[in-house]
Amino acid sequence: MKWFVSQDVIKAPIQDILERGSGQKVRRCYQCGKCSAGCPMSFKMEHLPNQIIRMIQLGMEKEVLSSQTIWLCASCLACTARCPREIDIAEIMDFLRRRAYLKRVKPKLDAKVLLFNKVFLWNVEWFGRLYEIALIGMFNMFSLEFFKDFSIAPKMFLMRKIGLFPALKINRKEIREIFKRSHKVGLDQKDK
Amino acid sequence: MKYAYYPGCSLHSTAKEYDLSTKEVASALGIELVEIPGWACCGATPAHLTVQSLSIALPVKNLLQAKNMDAGDVVTCCAACFSRLKIANHFMETETEKRKEVEGIVGERYEGEVKARHFLEVLTKDLGLDKLKTKVAKELKGLKVACYYGCLLTRPKGVTGIDDLEDPRLLDDLMGTIGVEAVKWPYKTECCGASFSLSKTEIVLKLSGDILEMASDEGAEAIVVACPLCQSNLDLRQGMINKKLKKSFDIPIFYFTQLVALSLGIAPGKLGFDKHMVNPVKLLKKKGIIA
Ligand code: SF4
Ligand code: SF4
Numbered sequence: 001m002k003w004f005v006s007q008d009v010i011k012a013p014i015q016d017i018l019e020r021g022s023g024q025k026v027r028r029c030y031q032c033g034k035c036s037a038g039c040p041m042s043f044k045m046e047h048l049p050n051q052i053i054r055m056i057q058l059g060m061e062k063e064v065l066s067s068q069t070i071w072l073c074a075s076c077l078a079c080t081a082r083c084p085r086e087i088d089i090a091e092i093m094d095f096l097r098r099r100a101y102l103k104r105v106k107p108k109l110d111a112k113v114l115l116f117n118k119v120f121l122w123n124v125e126w127f128g129r130l131y132e133i134a135l136i137g138m139f140n141m142f143s144l145e146f147f148k149d150f151s152i153a154p155k156m157f158l159m160r161k162i163g164l165f166p167a168l169k170i171n172r173k174e175i176r177e178i179f180k181r182s183h184k185v186g187l188d189q190k191d192k
Numbered sequence: 193m194k195y196a197y198y199p200g201c202s203l204h205s206t207a208k209e210y211d212l213s214t215k216e217v218a219s220a221l222g223i224e225l226v227e228i229p230g231w232a233c234c235g236a237t238p239a240h241l242t243v244q245s246l247s248i249a250l251p252v253k254n255l256l257q258a259k260n261m262d263a264g265d266v267v268t269c270c271a272a273c274f275s276r277l278k279i280a281n282h283f284m285e286t287e288t289e290k291r292k293e294v295e296g297i298v299g300e301r302y303e304g305e306v307k308a309r310h311f312l313e314v315l316t317k318d319l320g321l322d323k324l325k326t327k328v329a330k331e332l333k334g335l336k337v338a339c340y341y342g343c344l345l346t347r348p349k350g351v352t353g354i355d356d357l358e359d360p361r362l363l364d365d366l367m368g369t370i371g372v373e374a375v376k377w378p379y380k381t382e383c384c385g386a387s388f389s390l391s392k393t394e395i396v397l398k399l400s401g402d403i404l405e406m407a408s409d410e411g412a413e414a415i416v417v418a419c420p421l422c423q424s425n426l427d428l429r430q431g432m433i434n435k436k437l438k439k440s441f442d443i444p445i446f447y448f449t450q451l452v453a454l455s456l457g458i459a460p461g462k463l464g465f466d467k468h469m470v471n472p473v474k475l476l477k478k479k480g481i482i483a
Contacts, residue, residue: 040383040399072392075237076383077347081357088348097241116391117238121246124233130201139390170230178253181297182246187290189244 005058012059021188022095028085029053035079035089045069049079049089056092065105070096071113095188102189115142125179128170193318195309196258196266197225200273200420201233206428207270207420209464213449214269214311216463220456221319221327226263228254234276237387249297251280255306256298265307267314269449271419272386275344275352277308282351310345312418312448313354316362321369329457331371334479337446338412339363339374340403342422343383357381363416363448370455377410379403386421393429394436400425401433404441413475414444416451423447427469444472454481 015026029050036048047055047069055064064070070093079089100106106114119138123131203211218225231254240247255277258266268274284291285304295301315324341360346352355362358381364374382403385396404426407415417423427445434441450463460482465472476482 040385041395044395072395074343074383074385074387074395075240076343078343078381078383081347081349090348094240094244098244101242112391113241113388117241120236120238121242124235124239124250128232130205130233132205136390170232174253175232178249178297179246182243182249185245185293185297187244187248187293 009059014061022091024088024092026056034082038078038082041072041074044072065100068107071107128172128175194224194264196263197227198266198268200270202420206424209467210447212464213453216453216458217449228258234273248280248283248294251277253298256300259306265309267309267311269311271344274310278352325369328455332455332481333371336373337414337416338377338407340415340417341380342419375410375412379406384422384425396425397433397436401437416446416448430470444470444475
């Protein structure tokens, strides 16, 4: 893919914002490509991890935040473990997703990971622990894949791999309070 | 030896057999695991993809809970929980500014003082393999396995720091101690796609399929894991993988605790083998490990 990168884009502050928020020195990257070489998800990505780093250096925030790549990253940390410039690429991916979440930028094609995260966290906020039936049920409902995993679900019940009731004995009020305060604080996303 | 036990959500649902076998092993070896009362979810991957403060505050809440019970280090069996607990501790130790905000969220002071451990470390380091060897009642001879560590047990460097990043050996050495042969293979730390189990199942099928294929090519008859997410992707989805990739893998996926338990002479009936999708009993019988 070819881009024309204008002066305005190059002057965009995303590199500084990201370096401040995530503590990662993006400008140290010398594009060796080692992160992409070991990435298990690269076969599905439209921009490889090293390209994402380069795009940040070039100020291309919009393209990066709306890319599929950041949502395809599996957080496996292979890139982080191997980068010769000691850049925590996985943390950068995290930062970008949190920024996309905050700015309500959705990926162009597939938003299923976003939906899963939402349903998962809602589940924890409400029950304190994962309540699998509610998780699977809600995810399938909202993603319109009602019969997904229908072949293994009954067997899982029989083997009591998924319980019928949510866990008790958790101070749910406290957990909900943590959720509420966390959303207010946010930590790494202070720059607009 | 006494620890505060953090099972995590999976060990109370899809990975009950891991919980069962861990408790059996612990009690046989005189390791006391006291479950943290009222523990909550660590937030797993969705939290750190969404709001950073939440992804730190949830593990910290649990670590604080453990601190108050005064049972020593926190021990967990889930590689993903382990990673979140370790990352939270590292954050609270090093990010002196942001730490205060997290303390505000949980309402208590905390500087990463409660250590988080994986049960694999407890066996191999705290107890030690020499000591374990003296307790082995029956070596599990003749079984060839691939030890699969997955992503999160060893990474990131300097945070979990339990073993070598590219060629970890803890599981291999543990298997050696109980008489199991661990094959050499290159996929020890490949990713199974764990966090995409529901949201991008087709990717999980490919990544986990590759792992099964490599293990079987290298002559492994079973895979040994230390993470409930790895186990469920490789075991629960093995049928779907076979269908999708037109293969006929029949590879049991053991938790290391199940095999250690067998070597200690614990009855197989107590280890939850009936909760596996790929029946492991056949292989164990064939090898004369169980009757
Ligand atoms: S491995 Fe590090 S230095 Fe090499 S391209 Fe990736 S981020 Fe840049
Ligand atoms: S953490 Fe993400 S970007 Fe890095 S190697 Fe894993 S999947 Fe690829």
